[in-house]
Amino acid sequence: MLMEDVLKHPATVLSKAQREQFFEDGCAVIEGAVDAARLKRLQGAMDEMVDLSREVAEDDGRFILEEGHSPDDPRLRRLVSPVTHHPEFWAFASESVSADIAADVCGPDVKFYHAKLNFKWPRGGHKFDWHQDVPAWPHTDYSPMTVGIYLEDCGEPQGPLLAIRGSHKPPMHSMYDRDGNWVLRIPEEDLYEGWRDDVVSLTGPAGSAVLINCRVIHGSQANRSDRMRPMLLNVYSSADSMPYVTNPIPSPYEGAIVRGKPARFSCHDPRGCELPPDWSAGYVGPWKHQTGAEAG
Numbered sequence: 001m002l003m004e005d006v007l008k009h010p011a012t013v014l015s016k017a018q019r020e021q022f023f024e025d026g027c028a029v030i031e032g033a034v035d036a037a038r039l040k041r042l043q044g045a046m047d048e049m050v051d052l053s054r055e056v057a058e059d060d061g062r063f064i065l066e067e068g069h070s071p072d073d074p075r076l077r078r079l080v081s082p083v084t085h086h087p088e089f090w091a092f093a094s095e096s097v098s099a100d101i102a103a104d105v106c107g108p109d110v111k112f113y114h115a116k117l118n119f120k121w122p123r124g125g126h127k128f129d130w131h132q133d134v135p136a137w138p139h140t141d142y143s144p145m146t147v148g149i150y151l152e153d154c155g156e157p158q159g160p161l162l163a164i165r166g167s168h169k170p171p172m173h174s175m176y177d178r179d180g181n182w183v184l185r186i187p188e189e190d191l192y193e194g195w196r197d198d199v200v201s202l203t204g205p206a207g208s209a210v211l212i213n214c215r216v217i218h219g220s221q222a223n224r225s226d227r228m229r230p231m232l233l234n235v236y237s238s239a240d241s242m243p244y245v246t247n248p249i250p251s252p253y254e255g256a257i258v259r260g261k262p263a264r265f266s267c268h269d270p271r272g273c274e275l276p277p278d279w280s281a282g283y284v285g286p287w288k289h290q291t292g293a294e295a296g
């Protein structure tokens with residue numbers, strides 16, 4: 001659904017100002033979005049999954065490990081598709097404020113696409129280079145967006161998500177380098193003059209929701225602190241937005257309608273989208289592709 005049609009529907013959880021900020025900037029932070037009881041359950045599910053990772057010695061499609069990971073000292077970069085591995089995560093993605101927020105910015109009919117739980121372990125947690133999300137998973141329109149939830153407090157030292165305000169509006173950058181390799185990375189020298197003035201640091205206490213438009217340029221720094229930075233990321237679109245490449249993070253819930261009803265007609269934005277490599281042979285996660293990041 002296109003933005004002008006979304007705005008014809010009243011918002012249910014976002015204020016008018018928050019919704020306008022999201023459409024104008026391509027990003028927003030909603031503090032206190034997740035209630036204390038739900039947050040505790042999500043943290044419990046996360047702890048259970050981290051415990052399970054102790055038995056894992058190398059990336060296995062479920063966990064992407066950070067170097068130094070061991071049974072006594074688990075260090076993770078990502079739990080791939082948390083909705084597949086613990087019911088609490090699917091309950092959250094489908095029944096909670098996460099889907100309500102998506103409905104406020106995607107329109108009343110909302111489709112789930114995929115999820116991930118990104119970690120930045122204390123004194124580590126790799127930086128994420130500047131990139132745009134949607135070239136990794138193009139859809140017929142640009143309604144897809146991510147609801148990110150900080151499961152612990154996230155201030156500057158923890159490596160919060162950073163976004164370049166308004167960068168969802170101009171034509172998108174290529175996620176390939178000059179040699180044609182998919183790098184999911186925008187070199188800073190390719191950004192416009194004065195871009196640093198538009199960087200917003202999306203910090204927030206545990207339970208904050210960070211909203212990210214699928215075209216907005218974003219990234220994050222390493223975690224310089226002694227506290228972990230877990231961030232749950234649920235990706236949704238309008239029900240009438242159709243993905244047309246293999247989902248890099250498939251799950252049994254891909255395409256589930258979590259608000260409203262399924263679409264009868266697809267929505268098409270006239271702006272095309274750069275295509276990613278073929279993910280049908282598997283997806284290794286972004287770190288392997290980003291120049292300078294070690295393999296995950």
Ligand SMILES: O=C(O)CCC(=O)C(=O)O
Nearest residue numbers: 118128133161218219220
């Ligand atoms: O975890 C982060 O800091 C960045 C996440 C991100 O940009 C992504 O998954 O696309």
